[in-house]
Amino acid sequence: MHQQGFPSHRVAIVGAYESERRKAPGVHPYAIQAEAVLGALRDAGLALSDVDGFCTTATFGQEAGWQMSVAEVAEYIGIRPRWFDSTDIGGAASISQAGHAALAIEAGLADVVVVSYGSSGRSSPLPAPDFNTNASGPGQWEVPYGPTTVASYALAATRHMHEYGTTPEQLAAVAVQLRENAARNPHAMYREPITVDDVLSSPMISDPLHRLDCCVVSDSGGAFVMVSAERARDLRTRPVFLDGWGEAIGQVQMNQMPDFTVTSARESGRRALASAGLSTTDIDCAQIYDSFTITVLLTLESLGFCGPGEGGGFIESGAIGPGGSLPINTDGGGLSSNHPGRRGTLAVIEAVRQLRGESPGVTIPGARSCLVNGTGGTLSATATLVLTN
Structure with a gap:
């Protein structure tokens, strides 16, 4: 039974496009977004003039925007939307925006919404400062000690190891599996x-996370097009339906995280599955945000695919591989394919491709449902989508 409040199966993604760029020096991030938007519309059989809703976030230096980024990017591409959203919760932003767009379409506020992202995460000449708050106010309790994003995630990994006996080998198994998926993707970085030995012998970045426990740094971008299920019937592509969605905010600073081993995916996942009327056992595959190997482990547990402390054994058993109970990140994910800065858009695109049978990586035979989860900040916020075909 579907939870009231979300228009389950009444909104569909009808176009998707991922830029093949991985190293694009000299290419402006807005140009990557324009490429992605036009590619997604072409896939859907729609024109730029059909778009009346637009979502993007471009507030980091490598994304080239600032406070009014949604207006600036829309101007650059040539979109005059009557509804728009620039919600900024880090890597989960596009997944959050997709849920908002579904509600807008259901309410009649927009007919054709494009959710887009682009970044020169690797090639940008602009500095890319680590995510953090100012050294005054709340920041005074953390910023002076110089925490970095990877160090904060390493704290969570250390705590999980202390609490549950999780091993570096179990974390490394995530990177090994996703590299195996990427081997089939001609566009993977x-x-x-x-x-596992390669991961553990790669340079230590922040104990216990090695270089191969960390996502790649690439240029890239992507976009997807959303319309009502009714309008989707008239378009040429096979629609992928939004059946469930949820979002949740945890904390910004790690000193305010009550439990380093649990993320807000516990709430966003529960809401998404409830609105879809499904449980974890109904999910055929998933695209899980993989900024670091520990992100995947914590997310699997927080979403309920395994119990607290069971993530290491779940991964080690092969459950996240193509033949396992929950194949994940079938294109190679952020650990091997691409990670330009906020990978939520690209995770949604891979879910769409997977449910269409068009993944450039691993194809899961007969996949009917795919869960997408994004994580933003330092385990700060999450958004979860349940997609079906």
Whole structure:
């Protein structure tokens, strides 16, 4: 039974496009967004003039925007939307915006919404300062000690190891599996096979996270097009329906995180599954935000695919591989394919491709449902989508 409040199965994604760029020096991030928007519309059989809703976030230096980024990007591309959204919760932003767009379409505030993202995460000449708050106010309790994003995630990994006996080998198994998925994706940034030993012998970045426990840094972008299920019937592509959605905010600073081993995916996942009328056992595959290997483990547990402390064994068992109970990140994910800064858009695109049977990576035979979860900040906010075909 569907939870009231979300228009389950009444809104569909009808177009998707991921830029093949991984290293694009000299290409402006807005140009990547324009490429993605036009590509997604072409996929859907729609024109730029059909778009009356637009979502993007471009507030980091490598994204080239600032406070009014949604207006600036729309101007650059040539969109005059009557509804728009620039919700900024880090890597989960596009997934959050997709839920808002579904509600807007259901309410008649927009007919054709494009959700877009682009970044020169690798090639931008602008500095990319670590995510943090100012050294005054709440920041005074953390910023003076110089925490970085990777160090904060390493704290969570250390705590999980202390609480549950999770091992570096179990975390490394995530990177190994996603590299195996990427080997089949001609556009993945890294495709060469790696082993657990390769991960553990790569340079230590912040104990216990090694370099191969961390996502790649790339240029890239993507976009997807949303319309009502009724309008989707008249378009040429096979629609992928939004059946469930949820979002949740945890904390910004790690000193305010009550439990380093649990993220707000516990709430956003519960809301998404409830609005879809499904449980974790009904999900055929998933696209899980993989900024670091520990992000995947914490998210799997927080979403309820395994119990607290069981993530290491779940991963080690092969459950996240193509033949497992929950194949994840079938294109290679952020650990091997691309990670330009906020990968939520690209995770949604891979879910759409998977449910269409068009993944450039691993195809899961007969997949009917895919869960997408994004994580933003330092385990700060999450958004979850349940998509079906």
